[in-house]
Amino acid sequence: MHLKYIKFGCHYLIFIIFLIPVLIEAARIKSETVDILWLQFQFDLMNILTCSLFIVLGSTLYIIISRPQPVYLVSHACYQPPSHLQVPSQHYLELARAIGNLNESSFEFQRKILERSGLGEETYLPQALHCIPSEASMVTAREEAEHVMFGALDSLFCSTNINLQDIGILVVNCSLFNPIPSLSAMIIHKYGLRCNIKSFNLSGMGCSSGLIAVGLAKDLLQVHRNTYAIVVSTENVTQSTYSGDNKSMMIANCLFRVGGAVILLSNKPQDKQRAMYKLAHLVRIHRGLDDKSFTCVYQEQDKTGVLGVSLSKDLTNIAGDALKINITTLGPLVLPVKEQLRFFVTMVVKKLFRKSEIKTYIPNFKLAFDHFCIHAGGRGVIDELEKSLQLLPVHVEASRMTLQRFGNTSSSSIWYELAYIESKGRVCKNDRIWQISFGSGFKCNSAVWVALKNVKKPSTSTKQIPWEA
Known part of the structure; x- marks a missing residue:
């Protein structure tokens, strides 16, 4: 028994004697392996840190280069026509008789349109239409365009003193x-702008084309760095006056008047200090797929072959529908969360339970914006938006005053409205301005500007001011 344990113990002793060298060698090999692995880890860590650094630097550089460039509104100016071009209502009716062969019914129709239009007694018509008979021609149309565009540009350049190059x-x-x-091309020729300027001429896009032009300029400023962009918004009354007896085409004659505006935009970082506003959002909606929307503002010949622009009686309703689609897109960008949730809940309930009696909730945009510039297309359009957006009289004051003082100046009307708000000293730093425009096609476009400083009342000594009085 004892021999058995002695023999078993000897076997273990021999095993341990042989195992010790193996363990020692294994420990030596393991030590060397650990050292190699540690060195390898240190080398890999350096590679990882170096690669990570390059990735971070590359990503940062890519973000800096590719992120949208801020677009600043440095200044803007509106054309102020000379006083001798003013056309009181009675004078307009006399001119209307002379422009076309109007019967008594057509004459009375225009008189009623003027009474209900919201236009005052100080709106302007171009020189050619003050003549009896009218002297409308390509030559006089060019003269109107030159007076409006160059007058506004001279005012802008005088107030900003920028280098035209x-x-x-x-x-x-x-x-x-x-x-x-x-x-x-007329502007480039007049002011000697540089030969490689990126110039564009937009036509046929209606009263909303001013914000389309701003949108195009904004996109170009993302590509071309450290430069200025000039946007010129106008319409030509001389060339577009209708001389027939189609009543739907006479409405445009009663509403549209001389006007124009120019806007100076910049993507230069240093211009943030002197700029008036920063462009925050721009939303465009097009309803061209709908037949009624497409034809509600339509240029065509009447039965006698006279060219004119017909305005549909459904225009205000179509504008209201287009606005609803526009604010559905714009709302999430500007509204407080509470207003967004209320709008979303009513939409879901209305669709899930198919309850037509539930009215679509119109968010309180007065919580999102401090000032409203609604296109002064006519009193009906302003009334419709005031009601739809549940605005107060002060919110549509600029639009009504612009319509009364200047009439429908097409795409430039929203800039006359902004100039009106500024002339009252109402724009303070961080205020948000909402510009809303409508146009043929049918389009509803809106832009949101944020004031970068308290905008002082413009000085009459530096540029023409359309709201001096």
């Missing part, structure tokens, strides 16, 4: 007048 982008919009050379 620093202007890299020029966008001009005029819906009904498209001469050759173009309006943008």
Whole structure:
């Protein structure tokens, strides 16, 4: 028994004697392996840190280069026509008789439209239409375009003192007048702008084309760095006056008047200090797929072959529908969360339970914006938006005053409205301004600007001021 345990113990002793060298060698090999692995880890860690650094630096550089460039509104100016071009209502009716062969019914129709239009007694018509008979022609249409565009541009350049060779982008919009050379070429020729300027001439896009031009300029400023963009918004009354007896085409004669505006945009970082506003959002909606929307503002010949623009009686309703789609897109960008939730809940309930009696909730945009510039297309359009958006009289004051003082100046009306708000000293730092425009097609476009400083009342000594009184 004892021999058995002695023999078993000897076997273990021999095993341990042979195992010790193996363990020692294994420990030596393991030590060397650990050292190699540690060195390898240190080398890999350096590679990882180096690669990570390059990734972070590359990503940062990519974000800096590719992120949207801020677009600043440095200044803007509106054309102030001379006083001798004013056309009181009675004078307009006398001119209307002379422009076309109007019967008594057509004459009375225009008189009623004027009474209900919201236009005052100080709106303007171009020189050619003050003549009896009218002297409307390509020559006089060019003269109107030059007076409006150059008058506003001279005012802008005088107030900003920018080097004209620093202007890299020029966008001009005029819906009904498209001469050759173009309006943008006329400006380049007049002011000697540089030969590689990116110039564009937009036509046929209606009263909303001003914000389309701003959108185009904004996109170009994302590509062309450290430059200025000029946007010129106008319409030509001389060339577009209707001389027939179709009542739907006479409405435009009663509403549209001389006007124009220019806007100076910049993507230069240093211009943030002197700029008035920063462009926050721009939303465009097009309803061209719908037949009624497409034809509600339509240029055509009447039964006698006279060219004119007909306005549908459903125009205000179509504008209201287009606005609803626009604010559905714009709302999430500007509204408080509470207002967004209320709007979303009513939409879901209305669709799930198919209850038509539930009215779509209209968010309180007064919580999102401090000032409203609604296109002064006519009193009906302003009334419709005031009701739809549940605005107060002060919110549509600029639109009504612009319509009364200048009439429908097409795409430039929203800039006369902004100038009106500024002339009252109402724009403070961080205020948000909502511009809403409508146009043929049918389009509803809106832009949101954020004031970068308290905007002082403009000085009459530096530029023409349309709201001096």
